[in-house]
Amino acid sequence: MVMQEQSRRLSEPLQWGRAQKRALAFALTLLVVAVVGLGAYALMSGGASRKDCVDVTFASTLGAGRLHGCGGQARQICASGSYQGISADLQAACERAGFAYRQPR
DSSP, rough: TTTTHHHHHSOOOOOOOOOHHHHHHHHHHHHHHHHHHHHHHHHHHHHOTTTTTTEEEEEEEEEEEEEEEETTTHHHHHHOOOTTHHHHHHHHHHHHHEEEEEEOO
């Protein structure tokens, strides 16, 4: 009968064969390599931020708007006095970048 050996099989621990052990070792090795690779990519990706950049995110009609400039463009943004609605955030960004800020009229 089919049920005769069931209690014996349930009482014994599972036996891992050579093929199962190799498959498990291979899967664990792939997992470790993937985690190390993703960690290395996360640490090395992303550029270093420049000190002379101005970056302000603000509320806009269709969601978030972004004002970004570096170097001469950032200096021009800070000196223009054109951005009345975001003056506090822009002033802080200009001060961090080291540019003179002109208040909007």
